[in-house]
Amino acid sequence: MTATTPETSAGGLLALIRSGEAATRAELGRLTGLSRSAVAVRVAALAEAGLVVEGAGASTGGRPAGSLAFDVDAGAVVGVAIGRSRTQIGVYDLAGREIVGDTRDHDVGTGPEELLPDIASRVATAVERVGPPVLGIGMSLPGTVDPERRVSVDAPVMKGWDGVPLAPHLTAVVDAPVHLANDTAALTRSELFGPPPLGSDLLVVKASTGLGLGIIADGRLVHGDRGVTGELGHTRVDGADDLLCRCGAHGCLETVAAGWSLVHRLTEQGGTARHVRDLVALALDGDPLARSLLRESGRRVGEVLAVAVNLLHPQTVVVGGDMGAAFDLYTAGMREAVYARAAASVARDLRFAPAAHGDSAGLVGCAALVIDHELSPAAVDARLRAGRAPG
């Protein structure tokens, strides 16, 4: 069996229907090599579980009789993206379309004992408004997380969060599995979700309060050892030796280019900004200092990014996060630095693009985290064996 042979279980067939590779029983049979009766049994199980709908009509978008479609309303997923100063909550259908959204700011430094009960009650309210069962909850936090234990293990800007169990607050209000990812990993995952990705090899920069880098290689998200990739911001750079980073080291890229350091420099020079989003708003309003800080940050990030560009040879560098909202301004310096430092043969066709899901990218990534896990062939097969409906 080669890696490209589709899985022949019911869950494997669902994956072929979801991806659009197969829309009829005949196509499923052709792709999997299964007999007509074997396909029929599996499709019947998927239909009984409500995951697949059949035939013509509004529910399948007017497809011809006998055609099969994934029922995106068979369940819902919840996304919870916790940031330093705001939390985004969303309920999504199984195609990743938002049904309910709820974004609120909170004070920097708000601890888990205060924020988690608030998030849980907002999730409960959002889920109440939605009919279908919830397949799972996807959650993201800045810093390093342990997806197995579902705790934060190193979040320098989220004081008091390390080691605090995150799932119990949510499972108390919604009976569904909780999946946890780091914020940059969630942002990166969102690029594989929805519109076709801008290549099979992508570098995804999260330029926000902190700086992170996500990697998609051969169309797959790269997880790294212990789930940690892309510590772009804590690369030592020239000319920053005396600058203390929030990680405790001196001379990190973050000290000259992260949102937190830009805000610090802006206020030092008489500007007013509490968060990097304020600084971005000032820049888009034409404030010369905010504009020069953003351009300079893009250039410094680009200098380090050039190495990663040479190593991966991506088709596209995606720029998301709060500073990505000033995309043209931010990437002007970044392009300049990457083109100056990366190999010409690699940089020649390189594109820069904003995050596909804009300001919601991290949240969409949380929803995608659940969908990718809970609708994987193995998870679907386990559900069918257990005789459970999607929820």
Ligand SMILES: [Zn+2]
């Ligand atoms: Zn650092």
